[in-house]
Structures are given as structure tokens and as C-alpha cells.
Amino acid sequence: MNDVVMFASVLLILIGMTAAIFNRDPFDKLISLSVLIAGVFPFIVERGFLDVAIATALIAPLSTIFTLMVCRRVQV
Amino acid sequence: MIAIYVCAGIAVYAAIRVIAERNTMRKLPFLNVVSFAVTGIIALLLPHPITIAAAAAYFVGSTLESNAIASTWAGGIKKP
Numbered sequence: 001m002n003d004v005v006m007f008a009s010v011l012l013i014l015i016g017m018t019a020a021i022f023n024r025d026p027f028d029k030l031i032s033l034s035v036l037i038a039g040v041f042p043f044i045v046e047r048g049f050l051d052v053a054i055a056t057a058l059i060a061p062l063s064t065i066f067t068l069m070v071c072r073r074v075q076v
Numbered sequence: 077m078i079a080i081y082v083c084a085g086i087a088v089y090a091a092i093r094v095i096a097e098r099n100t101m102r103k104l105p106f107l108n109v110v111s112f113a114v115t116g117i118i119a120l121l122l123p124h125p126i127t128i129a130a131a132a133a134y135f136v137g138s139t140l141e142s143n144a145i146a147s148t149w150a151g152g153i154k155k156p
Contacts, residue, residue: 002080009084015095016091027149034111034141045127046121046122050122050129050130053118053134054129057134057137058133061138065141
């Protein structure tokens with residue numbers, strides 16, 4: 001029943017992984033990593049780990065923000 | 077049951093548009109579309125009352141992430 005949705009999530013993970021490997025710009029890499037994390041969430045929810053899903057949804061953007069502090073542009 | 081299939085199709089299509097786009101600024105709206113579609117998938121996937129809390133948390137987190145990437149890429153306020 002949910003096989004189509006899970007297959008779509010696998011496609012999302014593979015697309016994000018491929019784009020994160022082959023992109024050169026760090027912002028493009030972060031965008032691809034965000035697509036990859038979006039593909040992981042239906043697998044967490046499908047098994048019923050809703051508290052884990054809530055915690056991951058609130059912690060994963062923090063890691064992205066900490067990575068953004070490294071690759072920000074220098075003010076001229 | 078057709079709604080979750082539509083959400084999955086929109087997510088895959090927007091992810092393909094994200095990697096097909098060359099300009100970084102044009103990637104960010106499609107990243108938001110991926111986030112909305114995955115929020116719909118999370119809300120419709122499991123018949124449980126806490127699912128809506130997980131969907132709301134993911135919606136808030138992904139929107140915060142996209143806006144952080146966009147504002148850092150734009151470079152902030154230009155000093156005159």
C-alpha cells in the first residue's frame with residue numbers, strides 16, 4: 001500500500017546523495033543535503049517513531065545553520 | 077489514498093527540478109516545495125494523533141533551514 005511512497009522516498013534520498021556528491025558550490029551541497037534529509041523522514045514515521053521524528057526535525061536544521069556559519073560570504 | 081500519491085509525485089518532481097536547475101537562487105523555491113510535499117506525506121502516512129505534531133515540527137524546521145540558506149546566500153544587509 002505504502003510501497004509507492006517509500007519508493008518515492010528512496011528516489012529522494014538517491015537524488016540528494018548524487019547531487020551532494022557532484023556539486024561544487026557549498027550552497028548547492030547544503031541544498032542537496034536538505035533534500036536527502038527530507039527523504040529520510042518518511043522512513044522514521046512509517047515505523048511509528050514519532051518522537052524520534054520530532055526530535056530529528058528540530059535538530060537537523062541546527063546542524064545546517066552551524067555549517068552555514070563556516071561558508072558565509074565575507075563582507076567587503 | 078490518492079492524496080499521498082500526489083504528494084510523493086510532487087516531492088520527486090521538485091527534487092528533479094532542484095538538481096536540474098543551474099542557478100542557486102532558483103533552487104530554493106523547489107527546496108521549499110520538497111519540504112511541503114514531505115510534510116504532506118508525514119501527515120498522511122500513519123493514522124495516529126501525534127503525527128500532526130511531527131508534521132508541524134518538520135514544517136517549522138525545514139522552513140527555518142531553507143530561509144537560513146537563502147539569507148546567507150543573499151549576503152545580508154549591504155553597508156553603504
